[in-house]
Amino acid sequence: MITVLVVGIGSGSPTQLTGEAIAALNRVDVFLVADKRSDTRDLAVMRTDLCRAVITRPDYRVIEIADPARDRDATGYREAVADWHARRARAYAEVIAHELPHGGTVGFLVWGDPAFYDSTLRIVEQIRSAGMDLIVEVLPGISSIQLLAARHQMILNGVGEPIHLTTGRRLVDEFDPALGTVVVMLDADLACAALLERFPELEIAWGAQLGLADETLVRGRLGEMLDEIRQRRAAARARRGWVMDVYALRSNRVGAPLS
Amino acid sequence: MITVLVVGIGSGSPTQLTGEAIAALNRVDVFLVADKRSDTRDLAVMRTDLCRAVITRPDYRVIEIADPARDRDATGYREAVADWHARRARAYAEVIAHELPHGGTVGFLVWGDPAFYDSTLRIVEQIRSAGMDLIVEVLPGISSIQLLAARHQMILNGVGEPIHLTTGRRLVDEFDPALGTVVVMLDADLACAALLERFPELEIAWGAQLGLADETLVRGRLGEMLDEIRQRRAAARARRGWVMDVYALRSNRVGAPLS
Numbered sequence: 001m002i003t004v005l006v007v008g009i010g011s012g013s014p015t016q017l018t019g020e021a022i023a024a025l026n027r028v029d030v031f032l033v034a035d036k037r038s039d040t041r042d043l044a045v046m047r048t049d050l051c052r053a054v055i056t057r058p059d060y061r062v063i064e065i066a067d068p069a070r071d072r073d074a075t076g077y078r079e080a081v082a083d084w085h086a087r088r089a090r091a092y093a094e095v096i097a098h099e100l101p102h103g104g105t106v107g108f109l110v111w112g113d114p115a116f117y118d119s120t121l122r123i124v125e126q127i128r129s130a131g132m133d134l135i136v137e138v139l140p141g142i143s144s145i146q147l148l149a150a151r152h153q154m155i156l157n158g159v160g161e162p163i164h165l166t167t168g169r170r171l172v173d174e175f176d177p178a179l180g181t182v183v184v185m186l187d188a189d190l191a192c193a194a195l196l197e198r199f200p201e202l203e204i205a206w207g208a209q210l211g212l213a214d215e216t217l218v219r220g221r222l223g224e225m226l227d228e229i230r231q232r233r234a235a236a237r238a239r240r241g242w243v244m245d246v247y248a249l250r251s252n253r254v255g256a257p258l259s
Numbered sequence: 260m261i262t263v264l265v266v267g268i269g270s271g272s273p274t275q276l277t278g279e280a281i282a283a284l285n286r287v288d289v290f291l292v293a294d295k296r297s298d299t300r301d302l303a304v305m306r307t308d309l310c311r312a313v314i315t316r317p318d319y320r321v322i323e324i325a326d327p328a329r330d331r332d333a334t335g336y337r338e339a340v341a342d343w344h345a346r347r348a349r350a351y352a353e354v355i356a357h358e359l360p361h362g363g364t365v366g367f368l369v370w371g372d373p374a375f376y377d378s379t380l381r382i383v384e385q386i387r388s389a390g391m392d393l394i395v396e397v398l399p400g401i402s403s404i405q406l407l408a409a410r411h412q413m414i415l416n417g418v419g420e421p422i423h424l425t426t427g428r429r430l431v432d433e434f435d436p437a438l439g440t441v442v443v444m445l446d447a448d449l450a451c452a453a454l455l456e457r458f459p460e461l462e463i464a465w466g467a468q469l470g471l472a473d474e475t476l477v478r479g480r481l482g483e484m485l486d487e488i489r490q491r492r493a494a495a496r497a498r499r500g501w502v503m504d505v506y507a508l509r510s511n512r513v514g515a516p517l518s
Contacts, residue, residue, distance in 0.1 A: 006412075008405075015278040018401060023274065115408030115415045116422070122414065138412050140405035142277060146267075149374030150397040153265075155381065156374045162425040162433065163375070170421060179423070 002096060003027075003105045004127075004134050006120050008113040008141020011211025012046040014053040021139045022054045028107030030099045031062045032092065042240045047109055060107075065095055089126035096132065111244075113143040116165070117185050144246045145183055147210035151217055154205055156181050156248065175199070177251035185246050190230065192249060196223050201252050204229075208236045208245035222249065261355060262286075262364045263386075263393050265379050267372040267400020270470025271305045273312040280398045281313045287366030289358045290321045291351065301499045306368055319366075324354055348385035355391065370503075372402040375424070376444050403505045404442055406469035410476055413464060415440050415507065434458070436510035444505050449489065451508060455482050460511050463488075467495045467504035481508065 005024045010016040017025075033047070051062070068087040070080065096106055108120045121138070128134050145165065149156050156163045162180035168187025172194045175182060184192065195202060202222040206229050209215050216232045218225050229247075237243040264283045269275040276284075292306070310319070327346040329339065355365055367379045380397070387393050404424065408415050415422045421439035427446025431453045434441060443451065454461060461481040465488050468474050475491045477484050488506075496502040 010277075013279075015282070018269075018277055019274040020272075113405055113408075115405055115413065117416055118414065121412060122418075136412050138409040140401045140409045142399045142401070143405075146372055146374055146399035146402075149372075150399045153380060153395055153397050154374065155377065157376055157424070159381075160426060160428065162423060162429060164421060164423050164438070165416070166421040166439075167419060169419065174421065180425075 001103045002100060002132065002134050004124055004136045005105060005107045005139065006114050006124065006136065007107060007109055007139045008143075009047075009050060009109050009111060010113075010142035011144070011147065012043075012050050012111065013211050014050055016142050016211055017050075017054060018139070018141075021141060024137070024139045025051065025055050025107065026057055027105050028055075028060055029104040030096075031060065031107045031109060032095065033062060033064050033109070034067060040242055042242060043111075050109075061099065063095060063099060065091055067091075085122075085126050086130070088123065089130040092123065092127050093130045093132045096127070110141065113141045114138055115140065116143050116145065117167070142211075144185070144207075144210050144244065148183075148205065148207045148246050148248060151207055151210065151215070152205045152219055152248075154248070156183065158250070171195070175249075180250075182249045183246065184249065187245075187247075190226065190233075192222060192247070193226055195249075196226075199251055203250050203252060204247055206245065206247040208233055208243055209240070210244075210246070214239060260362045261359060261391065261393050263383055263395045264364060264366045264398065265373050265383060265395065266366060266368055266398045267402075268306075268309060268368050268370060269372075269401035270403070270406065271302075271309050271370065272470050273309055275401050275470055276309075276313060277398070277400075280400060283396070283398045284310065284314050284366065284368075285316055286364050287314075287319055288363040289355075290319065290366045290368060291354065292321060292323050292368070293326060299501055301501060302370075309368075320358065322354055322358060324350055326350075344381075344385050345389070347382065348389040351382065351386050352389045352391045355386070369400065371404075372400045373397055374399065375402050375404065376426070401470075403444070403466075403469050403503065407442075407464065407466045407505050407507060410466055410469065410474070411464045411478055411507075413507070415442065417509070430454070434508075439509075441508045442505065443508065446504075446506075449485065449492075451481060451506070452485055454508075455485075458510055462509050462511060463506055465504065465506040467492055467502055468499070469503075469505070473498060 007021050007024050068091055070084045110118050110120050114120055124136055164179040165183045166174055168184055168191040171184055171191045175195055204222045204225055205219045207217045218229050233243055264287060266280050266283050327350055329343045369377050369379050373379055383395055423438035424442045425433055427443055427450040430443055430450045434454055463481045463484055464478045466476045477488050492502055
């Protein structure tokens with residue numbers, strides 16, 4: 001029997017793991033890691049360092065799995081994606097069967113928390129659909145959303161108000177002050193700039209590389225902070241070859257500003 | 260100088276604390292606790308057990324602070340609340356000054372994460388406004404939202420879709436399938452029942468006492484699950500004298516159902 005542990009590792013700093021997550025990591029025989037572009041070597045090193053810092057058993061293995069090529073010429077986009085997902089699931093199932101022929105425990109490390117804008121649980125579901133019996137456990141981790149709020153010493157909701165989490169891609173179409181505090185992830189282009197004309201009163205609380213030594217924070221009126229954020233974002237990326245950032249927007253038309 | 264540590268303790272289970280949070284708890288000289296109604300004795304015991312389990316220094320103190328009485332007869336509701344906040348802030352400032360006349364570290368324990376629907380950081384801000392200099396640090400904790408998702412092995416967002424966090428009080432006015440997955444907190448009355456007529460397709464993933472030994476989960480079509488949820492909610496409350504629950508709603512009109 002195969003057990004799959006999907007473990008939220010937060011920012012990757014060992015002190016930000018829960019005891020439960022550390023115990024889970026120590027049960028894993030084989031960690032599966034999707035291979036990524038070369039500019040994330042820094043992330044691979046952080047992952048390796050984290051495992052070394054908290055895993056006491058000497059015999060765990062880390063296996064990289066190449067993502068199958070995606071057929072960009074397929075006539076139907078949906079069919080192409082579905083086919084790619086099926087091939088990826090088979091690739092994982094084959095590696096698991098090869099590495100653990102008599103059963104055992106597979107681990108996936110997830111930056112942040114597996115519940116927010118991460119696809120690992122979809123991959124696990126696809127491996128199941130490919131016919132492999134799996135026992136699954138999910139261990140939550142501290143997400144960048146929580147670190148953003150903690151570092152800015154901020155309650156995300158205004159009194160009795162909602163919190164809305166969305167992506168840079170959707171932000172401009174979706175934004176409405178009535179959504180409460182709007183937290184934006186996966187936004188490489190700072191889509192919020194396009195909101196300024198309609199909502200000049202917006203306040204932003206932004207953070208990048210949260211939980212790491214080079215963590216950086218900006219907070220204030222959106223219109224006054226955009227240049228500073230762009231510069232810090234570029235500098236963070238130049239240092240590590242990657243940048244992960246997240247921000248919260250609030251209109252002072254609803255409830256309290258981000259003070 | 261006074262340092263204030265606002266520490267997210269998740270469900271209160273020692274294994275769900277981060278190492279960073281445990282280190283913070285060990286720096287605290289005096290924990291301040293708002294006194295609550297007698298039916299939360301069980302929560303007070305959990306808090307005491309947690310401190311005993313993870314704090315190694317023998318000399319920390321736990322001080323209960325009585326909330327000042329609220330003037331229900333005041334002519335203006337806003338003025339009454341503002342006055343009550345100011346009196347509460349003075350009560351905290353007086354206790355801090357009395358307990359730590361030469362400075363030191365004050366701790367607040369927050370169930371879940373201080374960023375989501377918790378007022379501790381507002382109290383800290385009010386103590387500052389009352390004239391006390393404070394250095395503040397916030398330590399995130401695993402929220403019930405994350406445990407809900409982990410236990411249901413669920414990614415909260417549909418592919419590329421938003422997540423909306425709101426309260427039971429706002430849910431019926433606010434609900435729209437376009438909000439994506441809607442996570443509802445602070446809903447003692449299961450306000451979602453009132454959505455069934457308009458949105459019979461809604462799916463729910465519900466959990467109570469998450470992270471505790473008597474944790475309980477329900478998942479399925481909202482219309483088919485409501486009775487079961489009501490029964491389990493009442494049983495959980497009967498056992499402990501309190502119940503904390505949270506749920507996620509998703510319409511299968513947008514993206515994937517909660518499968």
